[in-house]
Amino acid sequence: MTPSSSSRSGDRNGSVVMETPLKELKKDSPVADVDDNAISAGGPQDVYGEDRATEDHFVTPWSVSVARFKLGASLCRFHSFKWGGYTLLRDPHFNKGLAFTEDERDAHYLRGLLPPSVIPQETQVKKMIQHVRQYQVPLQKYMAMMDLQERNERLFYKLLIDHVEELLPVVYTPTVGEACQKYGSIFMRPQGLYISLKEKGKIREVLRNWPEQNIQVIVVTDGERILGLGDLGCQGMGIPVGKLSLYTALGGVRPSACLPITIDVGTNNEKLLNDELYIGLKQRRATGQEYAELMHEFMTAVKQTYGEKVLIQFEDFANHNAFDLLEKYRSTHLVFNDDIQGTASVVLAGLVAALKLVGGNLSDHRFLFLGAGEAGTGIAELIALETSKQTNAPLEEVRKNIWLVDSKGLIVSSRKDSLQHFKKPWAHEHEPVKNLVDAVNQIKPTVLIGTSGQGRTFTKEVIEAMASINKRPIILSLSNPTSQSECTAEEAYKWSQGRAIFASGSPFPPVEYEGKMFVPGQANNAYIFPGFGLGLIMSGTIRVHDDLLLAASEALAAQVSQENFDKGLIFPPFTNIRKISAHIAANVAAKAYELGLATRLPQPKDLVKFAESCMYTPAYRSYR
Ligand SMILES: O=C([O-])CC(=O)C(=O)O
Numbered sequence: 330m331t332p333s334s335s336s337r338s339g340d341r342n343g344s345v346v347m348e349t350p351l352k353e354l355k356k357d358s359p360v361a362d363v364d365d366n367a368i369s370a371g372g373p374q375d376v377y378g379e380d381r382a383t384e385d386h387f388v389t390p391w392s393v394s395v396a397r398f399k400l401g402a403s404l405c406r407f408h409s410f411k412w413g414g415y416t417l418l419r420d421p422h423f424n425k426g427l428a429f430t431e432d433e434r435d436a437h438y439l440r441g442l443l444p445p446s447v448i449p450q451e452t453q454v455k456k457m458i459q460h461v462r463q464y465q466v467p468l469q470k471y472m473a474m475m476d477l478q479e480r481n482e483r484l485f486y487k488l489l490i491d492h493v494e495e496l497l498p499v500v501y502t503p504t505v506g507e508a509c510q511k512y513g514s515i516f517m518r519p520q521g522l523y524i525s526l527k528e529k530g531k532i533r534e535v536l537r538n539w540p541e542q543n544i545q546v547i548v549v550t551d552g553e554r555i556l557g558l559g560d561l562g563c564q565g566m567g568i569p570v571g572k573l574s575l576y577t578a579l580g581g582v583r584p585s586a587c588l589p590i591t592i593d594v595g596t597n598n599e600k601l602l603n604d605e606l607y608i609g610l611k612q613r614r615a616t617g618q619e620y621a622e623l624m625h626e627f628m629t630a631v632k633q634t635y636g637e638k639v640l641i642q643f644e645d646f647a648n649h650n651a652f653d654l655l656e657k658y659r660s661t662h663l664v665f666n667d668d669i670q671g672t673a674s675v676v677l678a679g680l681v682a683a684l685k686l687v688g689g690n691l692s693d694h695r696f697l698f699l700g701a702g703e704a705g706t707g708i709a710e711l712i713a714l715e716t717s718k719q720t721n722a723p724l725e726e727v728r729k730n731i732w733l734v735d736s737k738g739l740i741v742s743s744r745k746d747s748l749q750h751f752k753k754p755w756a757h758e759h760e761p762v763k764n765l766v767d768a769v770n771q772i773k774p775t776v777l778i779g780t781s782g783q784g785r786t787f788t789k790e791v792i793e794a795m796a797s798i799n800k801r802p803i804i805l806s807l808s809n810p811t812s813q814s815e816c817t818a819e820e821a822y823k824w825s826q827g828r829a830i831f832a833s834g835s836p837f838p839p840v841e842y843e844g845k846m847f848v849p850g851q852a853n854n855a856y857i858f859p860g861f862g863l864g865l866i867m868s869g870t871i872r873v874h875d876d877l878l879l880a881a882s883e884a885l886a887a888q889v890s891q892e893n894f895d896k897g898l899i900f901p902p903f904t905n906i907r908k909i910s911a912h913i914a915a916n917v918a919a920k921a922y923e924l925g926l927a928t929r930l931p932q933p934k935d936l937v938k939f940a941e942s943c944m945y946t947p948a949y950r951s952y953r
């Protein structure tokens with residue numbers, strides 16, 4: 330993701346070498362370009378058709394980082410001669426720090442620029458994890474990680490992969506939320522593309538300013554609903570950056586194929602508008618036609634620039650725009666809304682797994698949501714779709730088992746005329762109910778799901794009501810970050826006398842209650858989107874279909890082991906996430922082939938193996 334000159338190579342005199350044997354290898358590789366995916370890590374011969382182990386050295390490409398700025402050839406040569414090693418150390422894509430070998434130090438003008446010790450990557454990882462751990466404040470840990478990403482990309486990913494459980498809450502939810510709130514003051518270097526109203530009419534040119542051309546995934550936000558924190562305008566950039574680092578660490582999509590984008594149409598956040606350090610446009614949000622035109626220009630420019638197989642993930646848009654954009658572009662672009670579809674897929678997986686603990690089928694359960702926005706209605710619809718497939722009952726019929734409460738109370742048919750379109754399918758026959766406790770007591774759900782963006786709304790009374798109705802109430806507090814979670818893990822276990830099956834969007838530590846340890850699961854779309862995206866990319870899928878979300882869900886649920894169930898877990902731990910992602914990718918790709926949506930032919934025989942072979946690994950490459 331860090332801008333770099335990865336797609337080019339250069340010789341040591343600085344002349345640009347555009348055609349290397351590696352380029353040839355790239356053609357067959359749908360996800361991991363060979364340039365990025367350490368050849369020394371070895372690729373399977375059946376995928377690439379050749380033994381890549383013979384290509385275990387790279388022509389060093391550092392000198393081209395000067396060429397990137399389109400300087401003349403002679404200047405370029407001069408620079409690389411004089412500054413080659415220095416430039417190499419400052420390019421995060423190629424830098425290895427003290428891991429440069431003696432030969433590399435000789436060959437690449439690094440002598441004297443580094444202290445004499447040569448340290449392997451494993452030792453660097455040990456050093457860096459100690460460095461991150463020394464900070465007590467999560468935002469400081471976040472900044473240390475961002476600093477590393479900007480200095481040494483492969484070390485950043487190695488560290489993140491090797492310590493994924495510990496570092497996920499640092500580079501992602503919940504800390505990324507605080508980082509977005511304070512982005513103006515911690516902002517150091519741009520990590521993605523900013524497209525504001527000022528760029529209207531010029532978006533294709535803006536895309537061309539990004540140094541990578543072979544983009545496969547874009548995560549885009551307009552910052553209007555960052556997690557449950559509301560409108561953070563341009564400072565929402567932390568979210569696409571964080572999501573894409575997970576695409577690489579968890580899903581193995583190479584960093585240079587990932588592009589974070591923030592669309593800036595202003596903000597309605599008064600605090601930011603009055604903040605001298607605010608990095609975005611200081612105006613109120615453009616809406617209506619002005620907004621739609623900018624988004625349309627963006628969507629068109631992306632397809633023209635990167636082709637129709639680039640995946641565009643919409644992230645943290647406000648409800649109205651999220652639903653409208655997905656509806657408008659789902660038949661013309663490869664689009665995926667993580668908050669509507671990714672969250673739905675992960676929650677369905679958790680529920681399917683939870684059935685092993687509580688018994689029954691989906692159709693035997695009754696669901697009540699607090700929150701009827703993107704996540705709430707998205708999850709509700711996917712549950713209905715799966716139930717309808719399992720029972721052969723019409724969708725309208727199975728929806729009747731699913732109830733939603735919004736800020737005005739239970740969604741019932743008498744409110745239908747005043748409801749937004751995405752809430753209408755959930756307006757069932759019932760008398761009005763004003764609050765959540767009454768709704769729980771009257772609807773008698775077996776599953777309670779919080780998607781409200783409002784913290785501490787699952788009160789003691791609510792949880793006790795759930796526990797009085799159910800032997801093992803399923804309680805999911807999905808709102809992020811931690812401050813917005815509908816209840817804490819401790820509250821869920823304590824108020825249900827240890828009977829709740831609990832998972833949350835943001836991580837909670839294990840809880841001890843009456844001498845027993847309870848380990849809460851994390852029902853976060855981070856389980857789904859990296860593997861889901863990998864599956865789409867590696868199969869050349871051109872459209873997202875709901876059945877692909879069901880396939881992802883099914884694959885995730887299948888990864889929950891007996892050992893996990895014994896601990897009351899309905900999600901597998903993140904430690905195995907790359908293996909899980911490969912299974913999700915394979916199942917998604919298999920379904921895409923079945924539906925005729927996959928364009929990469931012929932279909933690989935073993936899709937799990939193929940997914941694994943496509944995944945980026947951050948081991949250092951050797952430079953000759
Ligand atoms: O980012 C996360 O942790 C999950 C998510 O998409 C959201 O809360 O909007």
Ligand SMILES: [Mg+2]
Pocket residue numbers: 556644645667668
């Ligand atoms: Mg989100």
